[in-house]
Amino acid sequence: MTQSAGVSIGYLAERTGLAVSAIRYYESQGLVEPWRNAGGQRRFLRADIRRLSFVMIAQQFGFSLPEIRNLLSQLPGGRTPTAEDWAALSVTFRDHLDQRIETLKRMRDNLDGCIGCGCLSLSKCALYNPDDDAKRYGAGPRYLMGDRPDSRKEV
Structure with missing residues (x-):
């Protein structure tokens, strides 16, 4: 599969481990933005594998989909994000994680x-x-x- 032709939703599901329905849901939430080929099929950037992997990881850390969408909005649309793009996003993500870690520590220390x-x-x-x-x-x-x-x- 070439980058210009994009990847199918089935391929994306296979690579990420997500159900096709989950990918469609994430699409409806603005987390990935496929296009349609001449035959009307959804096509995704290969980089959407990484975007969806980020979504899955961020959800495990307790981030809501609107928070994840906001974080992903820092990445460029229409092209594969570079290492520099992901590094810039990681600064914001790290700050959010640090805040959550502090909240979890306070909860742990005061739960009793x-x-x-x-x-x-x-x-x-x-x-x-x-x-x-x-x-x-x-x-x-x-x-x-x-x-x-x-x-x-x-x-």
Whole structure:
């Protein structure tokens, strides 16, 4: 198969291990952009093997499809991304991963105690989160999300 002729969806499925239906779904989500040949068949860049592999890896790390689409939008369309293109993307991806790692560490370290959820059900919440001060930072487990009891934000 030549690059100019593209690769079929079946070939892409075989190379990535994805079902054809999954590839079509990723297409509908804007993660790959095939074209149609003269016979009306979908054709993909060979580089879409790498794009879809990236999608699969990013999903394993907990990234949503909109987040993945945003990351992939940094790559050039219509041509095979170069090593430099992927390196530039990896900087952003690394930053996102670092943030997730920090969140996971906070969750691991605080899972057995108060996670800043604002429920005030533990006796130590009276010391750690008196009067549900965490609510001033917004909804959800604020201390797990990175807010700190001493980072007094004004509402």
